[in-house]
Amino acid sequence: MKQIEFIDVSKNLSGRLILNSLNFAVSRGEFFSLLGPNGAGKSTVMNLTLGLRRPDSGKIQVFGMNPREKKVKLKMTCTPQDLSFPLLLTVLETLSLVASHYAEKKSIEELIELLDLKEILYRKTGGLSGGEKRRLGLACALIGNPEILILDEPTTGMDIESRQRLWGILKTLSAQKTTILLTTHYLEEVEELSSRVLMLDHGKTLFDGSVQQIKSKVSYRKVILKIVDLAVPRAKTLEHFQKLAGTHRVEDRDTLWTIWTLNSDLWLEEFFQDPLPFKDLIVEESSLEEAFLEFQKNAYR
């Protein structure tokens, strides 16, 4: 069942085309990540989904209704933008205010436990650190027991422990069939959590599919090795690697070399015919981040 649907949606802001006939749909229980460079239109998609802006053309439906409907707002929540809270209210007061909007809500005690808010409960929100504000923002988003959860960079500024804890919470919610729409700068987060990725660029879909599908579309593998004969000049080593059939790209950091290739077996076969002295050779799949960058480059070729 489609829970969020964008049909030919276009949006101009300050005379600039931000979204250009965008189409996508998100089904119940999907963990859906939006990726793209700054200005790609991610925040506009979020704001349109939340009903904070209206499309110039096209149609947006959430649960088959206009996103501004009260029935939608009861089931779709988000974290406050820019993590701005009433500065003179305490964390508990802020949570209590947000909670009063929902009939079916999580208990505040449960959220305090889940997001480790006990220590900051009676502090004014104006004095919270970035990480503490993120936890409060997430509590505000979860308190309404949503069917759709919209998260805009939820882990920016969080320490590793808090981030891992949040990932655990999101995985649990996803397993319980909560639909999650996420934007993040951490691609490892997308790789760890998402069931589907929409890559946007200049307001258009660059790619729509799973993380595995992106990686398979850009199926470079990395051969990483350490050159031990330091007498060989860098330029000569570079030339040696570049001459090998199947070399797509070469990078070096001190004595550590990384070679991108579409077929690592063939590349290694050729390399071993006349090998440079090396040690610690490993072959790796590209990360999502590398695949993402490669995908963007290919899209413009």
Next chain:
Amino acid sequence: MLIVRHTYFRILEMLRQPSYLVSTVLFPSLFFWFFAIPNATDPGRAQLLMGSFAAFGVIGVVLFQFSVLIANEKSSPWNSYLRTLPIPAHVSFVSLLISGIFFSVMTVGGVLITTHLSVTVALPGERWLPFFCALFLGGLPFAFFGFFLGFAARSRNILPIANLVYLPLSFAGGLWIPPHGLPKIVQDISPYLPSRMFAEIVWATLAASELKSQNIFGLLGYLILFIFLSVYFFKRDEGQKF
């Protein structure tokens, strides 16, 4: 229930701002102390001065508080977040109005206590209700003046704008010193100002004299004008942002 929650937290936030309490709630009492007490030579004059400074307090709360709050809130991300909650559009507006009434009552209460402690006022019991009604109804055009300024101005400009409107309007309306004590040119303009019309209505209720129709209809005209301007700038602002 939602209106009660929003109003409660709005008032709580304001009560936690000492600068707001001093500048808006206590100023009229302090001004009464400095400007009115020396001129309150008999109970009749003291009564009119009490009315002037109570009206000054109401204008301060509704015009100043509403304009500054709206200008700041309309650009606040928290306000955008509130729009994602299942909340009827009128809740925020009504909670703002109720908080305005709450702080107006505090301000007027401060003026009344200062009056009681410092001068003799002999206002008959039956005149208090018309006096409070005049303050409440006469304050409405200034509330919408505040809405209009709040929707029209940017948050970084609103404080000087609100001060430039509120203080000269109070002075020229004869709220600090009686109209006959104003400079000649100000005396000529004064009868056309909403603050003077408001003051005339308040003074009439205190003195049990007849209300002049030009003050009632004049203030009503200002109310309609400010409602129109508030709605216009509200829609302009909504259209730009949402």
